[in-house]
Amino acid sequence: MTTETVKKSVLVAVGVVENPRGELFICRRGASQHQAYKWEFPGGKVEAGETVPQALARELAEEIGIEVLACQPFMRIEHDYGDKLVILDIRKVTAFNGTPHGLEGQPSRWVPLAELHDYEFPAANGPIVNKLRADAES
Numbered sequence: 001m002t003t004e005t006v007k008k009s010v011l012v013a014v015g016v017v018e019n020p021r022g023e024l025f026i027c028r029r030g031a032s033q034h035q036a037y038k039w040e041f042p043g044g045k046v047e048a049g050e051t052v053p054q055a056l057a058r059e060l061a062e063e064i065g066i067e068v069l070a071c072q073p074f075m076r077i078e079h080d081y082g083d084k085l086v087i088l089d090i091r092k093v094t095a096f097n098g099t100p101h102g103l104e105g106q107p108s109r110w111v112p113l114a115e116l117h118d119y120e121f122p123a124a125n126g127p128i129v130n131k132l133r134a135d136a137e138s
């Protein structure tokens, strides 16, 4: 007899939103969410029939109230949390309308790149922060 475990895998559209001062917009996850209380870049699950840019535009409108006008691929990360396998498709938001703010009651703020390490992100996010730093130095 063989036993097979198929782990739940989710594709997530994640947005790196930067302001002209080079600060990044981050939000804190809620108590009832996976990776509770960790800080994150806003975003959420890609629903059936959606492209990643469509999901990103929907999630950023719902979560932080901005209209994404343009985005570009930044990086893709697969991370196994044990209970959940996530595929983060991270896009840099290069143009948007509106002022980002936490629309779902979540704490949120603009943070300078150099201060990102003061915030606890989910384990999957390490490479994002590293690449943002590397890009800023080049």
Ligand SMILES: Nc1nc2c([nH]c(=O)n2[C@H]2C[C@H](O)[C@@H](COP(=O)(O)OP(=O)(O)OP(=O)(O)O)O2)c(=O)[nH]1
Pocket (backbone or CB within 6 Å): 012, 013, 014, 033, 034, 035, 039, 040, 041, 042, 043, 044, 045, 059, 084, 086, 088, 122, 123, 124, 125
């Ligand atoms: N948005 C976001 N999710 C992240 C980041 N890093 C990371 O590991 N994740 C994980 C946590 C979750 O398991 C998953 C995102 O799913 P989610 O629960 O936020 O999805 P959603 O916004 O559609 O939320 P919901 O409708 O299910 O409440 O990706 C990140 O920087 N931003």
Ligand SMILES: [Mg+2]
Pocket (backbone or CB within 6 Å): 042, 043, 044, 045, 059, 063
């Ligand atoms: Mg979300």
